[in-house]
Amino acid sequence: MTGQLSLYFATFAMTAYVIATIAFAIDLTRKVPTISQPTKQLAGVGAGASAGGPTPATGSPVGGDVVTPVVGAADAVPPAPRRRAGGIGMATFLVGTLLLLGALVTRGIAAGRVPWANMYEFTLMSVFVAATVFLVIQRSRDVRYLGTFVAGLAMLLLWLATQALYVDAGPVQPALQNYWLIIHVSIATSAVGLSSVGAVASALQLVKDRYVSRGTEPKAAWMRRLVGSLPSPDSLERLAYRINAIGFVLWTLTLVSGAIWAEHAWGRFWGWDSKEVWTFVTWVVYAAYLHARSTRGWGGRRAAWFSLAGFGSILINFWVVNLFANSLHSYSGLG
Known part of the structure; x- marks a missing residue:
């Protein structure tokens, strides 16, 4: 019964994110000055x-x-007053995040453990972290321009989770019955959530920079309004860098805690398992991104592509390794 309630909460959260996506999109494409x-x-x-x-x-x-x-001017002039759609988007986004929290809590009660032991639960937890990161940043600066994409990504991932990854709540394998499940996987889900928001900021940076560098504007009216509502590419890059810097710390802790848990479970710290390798690849990509940007001056588009490459590595690790690779970490729960 509690497990079914958790699924209802997740479905309602997805619905709230759909509404938030639409509301944020209306707010993002409000009428603004063009070039x-x-x-x-x-x-x-x-x-x-x-x-x-x-x-x-x-x-x-x-x-x-x-x-x-407009392109590049969002940091130089006061932003136009937000429409009511922006407030609706924030309200429904918050409701969706609270519903998702309810889904996680009831899932944990139904399973009798922390709710992040398979791909379905991992997805729910990662989306919750990404949504929380967006709400926390919003408290200190107006980043509602990210709302359409963060809410849209949350909606998509929850749909995939409920339609393709869902498994009934139950006990975990003996190898997972360890307090390191709480430590290691919670850090990993937090890293994925942060990196997702950083990737959204980097993708928007590339969109904005395309028109700034060319000194042109999109042909479609809605696209002109979208680009005009975004801050400058430098502002987006700084935001992505700060988020990814925190995410890199969490990826480092993910590797370290995973190695310690592997020693407890299998008697070795590292075994070149496919999940271990791809987690290390992800760490290397983000390490190269931070190093190149801070010491080599690799800003602009190159930094954005580095950020997206790191997120691409995360997607490969989650969808390809978990489902198709022969790994000791294949805990998808999908048989």
């Missing part, structure tokens, strides 16, 4: 405005049309 769209210069409006005198900021007559480049 060629004139906007009224507001700075310096006051006593001298009626005389048409120059403004302190630009020297242009007040009330004249000033071309405001």
Whole structure:
């Protein structure tokens, strides 16, 4: 009964994320200035405005049309007021995250253990971490432009979890009946959640940078509004870097805790198991990303592609290794 309730919670959470995705998308594509769209210069409006005198900021007559480049300008001018859709998106996203927490809690009660011992539970936990990271960042800065993509990714992963990865709640294999399950896998799910948000920021950075570097704008109106709503590529890169830096620490702890657990379970710290190898590959990619950016000055597109390569390695580790590789870590629960 509790296990079925957990599935209901997960399904309701997915529904809430669908609504949040739509609401955030409406908010993201709200009407904003485009590269060629004139906007009224507001700075310096006051006593001298009626005389048409120059403004302190630009020297242009007040009330004249000033071309405001949207691409790259989000950090230079105050953002336009958010529409109601943004508030709806945040509210439904929060509700979805709370429902997902309910799914995890009831799943743990039904199984009598921590709820992250198979691919279904791992997915739920990783989505919960990614959603929590988004909500935490939102408390200190406005990152609702990420909402469409974080909520959309959460929706997709929950759909895959409930439709393709679901297994009934139950006990785990003897090798997993260890307190390291709590430590090691919780760190790994947190690393995946953080890296997912970092990858979203990097992908948006590439989109924004494409038009900034060319000095052009998208042909489709909705795409112009989307690009215009994004902050500068540098701002997105800094956000991705900070998230991935924390994620790298967690990947390091994942490797270390996994090695200690392997020694307890199998009598060796490292055995070149396929899961161990791909986790190490992921760690190397993120280590190279951080090193290249901090010491070699590899910013911009190269840093973004590095970030996405790390996330691609995570996807291979989760979907390919777990389902198709002959591994001691094949705990998908799918038979």
